[in-house]
Amino acid sequence: MAGLLEQIDPLKAEAREAFAAATDLPALEQGKGVFLGPEGRFTALMKQLGSLAREERPAAGKAINAAKAELESALASRREELELKAAQPQNPSDFTAPGRRRALGHLHPLTRVTDDIVKAFRRIGFAVADGPEIEGEYHCFDALNTPKDHPARDSQDTFFVDTPSRPLLRTHTSSVQIRVMEKQPPPIRIIVPGRVYRRDNADATHNPTFHQVEGLYVDRGVTVGDLKGTVEFVFRELMGSDTKIRFRPHYFSYTEPSFEIDFSNALVRKLGKDWLEIAGCGMVHPQVFENVGYDPEVWTGWAFGFGIERIAMIRYGISDIRLFYENDVRFLRQF
Numbered sequence: 461m462a463g464l465l466e467q468i469d470p471l472k473a474e475a476r477e478a479f480a481a482a483t484d485l486p487a488l489e490q491g492k493g494v495f496l497g498p499e500g501r502f503t504a505l506m507k508q509l510g511s512l513a514r515e516e517r518p519a520a521g522k523a524i525n526a527a528k529a530e531l532e533s534a535l536a537s538r539r540e541e542l543e544l545k546a547a548q549p550q551n552p553s554d555f556t557a558p559g560r561r562r563a564l565g566h567l568h569p570l571t572r573v574t575d576d577i578v579k580a581f582r583r584i585g586f587a588v589a590d591g592p593e594i595e596g597e598y599h600c601f602d603a604l605n606t607p608k609d610h611p612a613r614d615s616q617d618t619f620f621v622d623t624p625s626r627p628l629l630r631t632h633t634s635s636v637q638i639r640v641m642e643k644q645p646p647p648i649r650i651i652v653p654g655r656v657y658r659r660d661n662a663d664a665t666h667n668p669t670f671h672q673v674e675g676l677y678v679d680r681g682v683t684v685g686d687l688k689g690t691v692e693f694v695f696r697e698l699m700g701s702d703t704k705i706r707f708r709p710h711y712f713s714y715t716e717p718s719f720e721i722d723f724s725n726a727l728v729r730k731l732g733k734d735w736l737e738i739a740g741c742g743m744v745h746p747q748v749f750e751n752v753g754y755d756p757e758v759w760t761g762w763a764f765g766f767g768i769e770r771i772a773m774i775r776y777g778i779s780d781i782r783l784f785y786e787n788d789v790r791f792l793r794q795f
Contacts, residue, residue: 464508464520471501472527479531479538488542492535502528529645536587569795570671570784573698573772574653577673580697581651584690586675589650591636593657594627599635603751604714619657619668629657632765633674634714640676641752646759647679653768664780671768678744678754678761684717687741687762691721695738698771700725706735715742715763727774736774739766 475495482488495501505524509517567575578588591599600606601613611617612631619629633652640650652674660666677686688707696703707719719742722735741764746756769781776795778784783791 464505464512465523467505468523468527471495471505472531475501475531476534479534482538482542485539485542485546488535488538496528496531496535502531525645529647532644533647540587566792566795568784568792569772569776569778570768572795573768573775574671574673576698577653577694577768577771578651580694581675583697584693586649586651586677589636589640589652590654591630591633591639591652593630593655594621595630595635596625596627599638600628600630600632603638603748604634605745605747605751606713610713617659619659631658632656633672634763634765637674637676637763638748638752641678641749641754646754646761647677648761649677649679651675662782664782667769667781667785669785670781672765673768674763674765676744676761676763678759680759682743682760682762684743684762687743687764690762691739691741691764695723699723699727699775702726707741710740710742712740712742714745714748716745718742721764721766727777730777738770739764741765 475491478491478494479488482491493500497503502524506521509521509524512520582588597613601610606612618631621627621629633654633656636652636654637650640648653671655669656672657669660668662668675690677690684707688705692703692705695705703723703725706722706724708722710718710720712718718740720737721739721741723738724735728734728736741762744761744763749756749759749761769784772778772784773781
């Protein structure tokens with residue numbers, strides 16, 4: 461076992477140097493493949509665990525996974541640096557040149573709110589993830605511990621595509637958390653804004669198509685306290701510093717314990733209410749971790765989701781969700 465453990469730190473240092481030396485994203489991805497890919501050098505270390513005595517394997521596996529987690533964090537940090545570098549203009553700006561006219565039009569209110577949500581989460585270290593809108597039942601339901609007889613899996617609630625494989629239009633962006641956890645080890649800190657679909661008849665508060673933000677944080681020792689602190693910070697950023705948050709017990713198949721989130725502030729009181737339900741949340745169910753290959757005895761995490769339209773309606777005093785989709789310029793010019 462000593463020989464295997466002695467390889468970890470030098471290999472980790474070599475990987476860090478390779479990530480730091482990468483000058484663009486393709487080179488960084490190549491370095492990732494060399495060290496963390498399916499045929500990478502850390503994968504080769506994991507394959508050597510079988511040669512150890514049974515009692516030595518847990519400690520060795522833990523050490524390798526800890527090193528991989530550190531490298532994933534270093535990789536993400538370097539990727540962000542290279543993305544920022546790539547986004548910068550190659551030629552310096554000439555500030556003596558004549559100014560250009562302002563672009564015509566305005567940002568859509570849903571775009572404004574989504575941008576504000578992303579900014580709030582980025583301030584506390586969250587990355588943005590994305591995934592397909594046409595999903596399979598496994599990622600949308602099975603992996604999220606949703607039983608076969610759950611109402612959401614009925615064709616009266618969900619849009620299924622009429623083909624033999626029976627794909628569906630995703631009902632929540634929670635499916636992306638499964639895809640992310642399948643691809644990388646913890647720690648994970650992501651948000652997933654995106655369009656979702658449910659068979660709701662269009663009325664003042666429901667629409668068959670709407671937008672949702674999913675948040676996921678997985679690490680060692682994550683608690684409900686971390687969840688509540690994050691929720692309070694984000695909603696104060698979005699809804700004002702006078703915002704107060706409370707949790708109420710609830711049930712979701714993919715979290716345990718689960719909560720509904722209510723908030724109160726001046727906007728809510730204008731509606732003649734003391735509290736208004738705004739989101740659902742909870743600690744990730746151990747079965748969900750097992751479904752993606754995480755050890756629930758080692759890792760804990762929380763997830764929560766809320767509708768972007770609901771935030772926009774409260775912020776801007778909009779009473780009918782359908783206004784967002786009618787493309788009436790008299791409405792859009794207000795923003």
